[in-house]
Amino acid sequence: xxxxxxxxxxxxxxxxxxxxxxxxxxxxxxxxxxxxxxxxxxxxxxxxxxxxxxxxxxxxxxxxxxxxxxxxxxxxxxxxxxxxxxxxxxxxxxxxxxxxxxxxxxxxxxxxxxxxxxxxxxxxxxxxxxxxxxxxxxxxxxxxxxxxxx
Amino acid sequence: xxxxxxxxxxxxxxxxxxxxxxxxxxxxxxxxxxxxxxxxxxxxxxxxxxxxxxxxxxxxxxxxxxxxxxxxxxxxxxxxxxxxxxxxxxxxxxxxxxxxxxxxxxxxxxxxxxxxxxxxxxxxxxxxxxxxxxxxxxxxxxxxxxxxxxxxxxxxxxxxxxxxxxxxxxxxxxx
Numbered sequence: 001x002x003x004x005x006x007x008x009x010x011x012x013x014x015x016x017x018x019x020x021x022x023x024x025x026x027x028x029x030x031x032x033x034x035x036x037x038x039x040x041x042x043x044x045x046x047x048x049x050x051x052x053x054x055x056x057x058x059x060x061x062x063x064x065x066x067x068x069x070x071x072x073x074x075x076x077x078x079x080x081x082x083x084x085x086x087x088x089x090x091x092x093x094x095x096x097x098x099x100x101x102x103x104x105x106x107x108x109x110x111x112x113x114x115x116x117x118x119x120x121x122x123x124x125x126x127x128x129x130x131x132x133x134x135x136x137x138x139x140x141x142x143x144x145x146x147x148x149x150x
Numbered sequence: 151x152x153x154x155x156x157x158x159x160x161x162x163x164x165x166x167x168x169x170x171x172x173x174x175x176x177x178x179x180x181x182x183x184x185x186x187x188x189x190x191x192x193x194x195x196x197x198x199x200x201x202x203x204x205x206x207x208x209x210x211x212x213x214x215x216x217x218x219x220x221x222x223x224x225x226x227x228x229x230x231x232x233x234x235x236x237x238x239x240x241x242x243x244x245x246x247x248x249x250x251x252x253x254x255x256x257x258x259x260x261x262x263x264x265x266x267x268x269x270x271x272x273x274x275x276x277x278x279x280x281x282x283x284x285x286x287x288x289x290x291x292x293x294x295x296x297x298x299x300x301x302x303x304x305x306x307x308x309x310x311x312x313x314x315x316x317x318x319x320x321x322x323x324x325x
Contacts, residue, residue, distance in 0.1 A: 028204070034288045036200035038295070044208045051216060074318075078311050081304055096300040113286040116296040119303070126307050130314030131213055137321035138220040 002139050004058035014056035021049035029124050033113070039120035043077075043127030050128070051135050059139075070132055077126025084118050159196070163189045176230050180218040187211040197262075201291060 005011060029042025050067045057063045085096040093100025098115025099108045106114065166186040170179045187210025194203035222230065260267030281293040295303050 032289060032292045036204060036289075036291075038201065038289075038292055041201070041204045041208060044205070044213060048208060048212050048216075051213070055216070074314060075311065078307060081307055085300075085304070096304065098297065098300075109284055109286040112284065112293075112297055116285065116287055116292060119296050119300065120292075123303065123307050126311055130310050133314045134217060134317045135220065137317045138217060138224060140322050 002054060002059050004061060005056050010056055014052060018049050018053050018056075021052065022046060025049060025124075029120060030117070032120055033117065039123030040127055042120070043124030044131060046124065047128035047131030050132050054132075054135065067132060070129060071136060073125065073129050074133055075126075077122045077124070077129065080122030080125065081119050084115055084122070088115070156196070159189060159192055163193065174232060176222055176232070177219070180215055180222065183218070184211045184215040187214065 005014075025042050025045035025048075027042075028037040028045055029039060030037075032038030032042065050070060054064050054067055084098070084101075087102070088097050088100045089095055091100035091102040096115075096119075098112040101111045101115055103111060103114065163186065166182050166189060170182040170186060173179050173182060187206055190210065191203040191207040194200070194206055260269075264270070277290055277294055277298065281290050281298075282288065285293040285297050287293040287297070
């Protein structure tokens with residue numbers, strides 16, 4: 001159980017910083033096509049933004065409700081990644097050979113670019129949800145009570 | 151030019167690493183480990199591996215510190231009391247010897263950025279020359295990771311997914 005932080009400085013800074021962190025995470029995720037960045041780092045930054053909101057506003061705040069809902073998305077990232085691979089097989093090629101994605105009007109190289117973007121999003125969702133999930137597991141209620149009583 | 155910030159950076163790295171090992175209090179050790187990760191991220195960026203620097207800064211300094219601190223807050227002080235027996239004679243002999251051996255063999259490593267090293271003559275030129283025509287992705291690293299070696303990356307994603315599931319299964323006892 002994480003309680004809200006007392007300090008008004010921390011709360012105000014968090015209110016400003018968390019959206020910036022999230023937008024930066026999305027930027028890093030999609031900038032992976034052009035420079036340093038990519039699905040893993042973008043996902044971790046998105047996840048850390050959500051963890052920051054839980055650490056500042058506590059488990060029960062209305063802001064943390066979204067983070068709790070995110071936990072239900074465990075596995076969606078894997079589904080996207082493997083699903084793109086499956087679509088490639090449906091298109092008649094090998095697993096994860098994006099050139100076989102059945103999208104009319106796109107040449108081979110653009111299909112592969114699209115496949116890269118989709119799998120990056122899959123990795124990002126998977127990493128973000130896992131980071132949030134581990135933090136929630138570590139801060140589960142009964143563990144904290146044990147430490148207070150013992 | 152090389153000595154301008156390379157030596158202080160590596161010294162800070164050594165000092166924070168040694169501090170994280172030698173300090174008495176576990177919370178101080180965790181915070182020192184976070185600063186160690188920041189300096190290590192600077193080293194990666196200086197070596198040109200900006201991707202790795204990103205990951206080191208976010209995971210090592212941010213997420214890792216939070217996870218360590220949450221774990222420490224979830225344990226009682228008697229579980230985390232530090233007992234440091236003095237190092238045994240074998241440790242004192244074997245580890246310096248291992249260090250000398252590694253330094254001795256480091257001479258045979260290729261120069262940093264050598265275009266004729268074995269790692270950069272095998273398949274890397276093909277990736278660098280053809281990845282933009284084949285994938286329309288400007289970042290060669292991304293096209294190698296997510297397209298040519300996509301199955302490996304999927305394996306890594308499965309590992310992360312399994313880690314999250316295992317943590318939830320082990321730690322959430324009644325949720």
